[in-house]
Structures are given as structure tokens and as C-alpha cells.
Amino acid sequence: MRGMQTMGSRNWFKKSRKAPSEDMALQITSMADIFTILLVFLLKSYAEGVVTISPSQGVTLPNAKGGDEMVQALRVEISPLAVQLEGVPVLTLKDFKLDAKQAKGNGVKELEKAFDMQRRRQNEIAKSNKDVKIEGKILVLADQKTPYTTLKTVLTAAALHGYTDFKLIVVKQE
């Protein structure tokens, strides 16, 4: 009797003790929840920027607390090596500075020619499309270490061709 009881308890023990499962079930439902939340957040930040501005490599924009909303306008970028107008290099610089030859010679003339071309292009577009208005706005993406003399040269050339509404692009400081 005792032996039969022992046999029964051994069988019960074997039945209740299951072999551990080697396969781990992946909780895909939780992963889908996380991915959905991440996607909603990224889409929200993606949709907020109407105009996207990406400064060139090596250009560090200055910080400022104040600031207005981004607008669409002609873009001039000042980096340590060049001045670019709408992404096209128009003037070469050496560590933000113009050469003495460039300052007095053709360098500034090249810059003025580029602004003149942009102004003419805008006038032509305005002639053919009444919805387009001739504006004097210009977006300035200058590196924070740009000396005032270089900035002044570029902005003076812009102002001579009707671009007097300077919009300085800054990184908003929280």
C-alpha cells in the first residue's frame, strides 16, 4: 500500500512538473504600442516646421532667446570658407575674411552680380505671375564667429539690390 502511494505521488509529481519551454514568446503587442507612440511623436515634430533650414557643415548658428516664425526668402549663408547664395558659392573666404584683392577687386563685384541675378529673376517671375510679389526679405545664415566686417560687406551688397529686410537665422535658446 505504501509502495503504491509512493508510485502515485511520483506520477503526480512528474505530471505537475512540466519541462521548461525553450521558446520565448515575443510580446509584439507591446512593441506595436511603443512604435505607434514613437511615430506619432516624430510625425508631430516633422509637421511643425513649415520651412526647413539646414545650415551647411561647419556652420554654427548663434543662439538667441527671442525669435519669430520662419519665412520663405532668399538665403545667404556665410561660412568660414565661402559665401553662398541659395546654395551656390559666390565668394571664397579665408577664415571668414575676404582677401585684400577680393575686397577691392572683383570679389565683391561677383557677390553683387549674384544678388543682381537673383533680383532680376524675382522680377521676371513677378511679371509672369501676379500672385508673386517682389520682396526685400533675405535670410541670413551666418556662423557665430563671422566678423562684423564680412557680415557688413555681404549685407551691404544685398541692400544695394533691394534686399533690406534682413532676417537673421538663430537657434532658439530655451
Place this chain on the structure above:
Amino acid sequence: MSTISDSNAGLDFELNLAPIIDCLTVLITFTMISASFLSISVFDAGMAGPIDKADKTPPPPVNLSLELRSGGQFDIVVTGKENTTVKVAAINGERDYVGLAEHLKKLKAKWPTVQGVSVEADENVEYQFIVKAMDSARPSFPEVVLGGM
């Protein structure tokens, strides 16, 4: 008699999450690559435009010019009904933006109708200091323009 159980069996189905996870992964990768986490804004610093003849606004009593010197000093030049220069010295070689804001606040209290200030700098003054000065001037004088053009 098994029709009710058959129709119930047709309504239940297992959602295959694997393709949904694939779509979400691709969308998240795309938006992360294209998202910009830098908050960029625009600082209005336009030059004064041509005087509109129809504009009957009286001219301001004084003209303010904020000049950034190479040594770290600010000069606030007041011309018009009052002719004076207020100097804001550097502190330990660093520009004193707090002192500048305080002086501008006092000037605003003295001349409340004046809205604008023009900013100029010495040749080698860096752009970041000019922007910071404009940022300090804005609370008192919202129409900050770049001068010397």
C-alpha cells in the same frame, strides 16, 4: 444546428502584427532621419525702409545707436533732443549684457516713444555677440536694426 457557431468562428481572426511592425519600423526610421531637433527661429533685423510721405507719425525725439567695441564695451549713443553716450564696461573681459539691458531700460523709461535702436560693431566683433546684444535690446526697443550699411 452548428450555424451559429460557424458564423461566430468567421468573425474572429488573428491580427498579424508582423507586417504592421515592419511598416512602423520603416516610417520611424524615415522620420528620425528627416526630423530636425534644432529649434530655429528668425530674428528680424531689417534696415529702415524709405520714408513713406503719407506717414504722419512724428519722428522720434532721439535716435539710439548701440555700438559694440572690440574690447568688450558697449557704447549707447543718444542723438537728437539729448546728445550723450552711455558706456557699459566689460566685466572680467566679458560683455555685460545684463548691464546693457538695464541701461536700455532706463533710456526707454526716459524716452517711451522711441521704439528702435540701430546696432553697429567694430570690425572684428563676432556675429554671436551682435545677436546677443540685439536680443538684450529687444525687450526695451522691439525695432532693432543692423546699422552701418
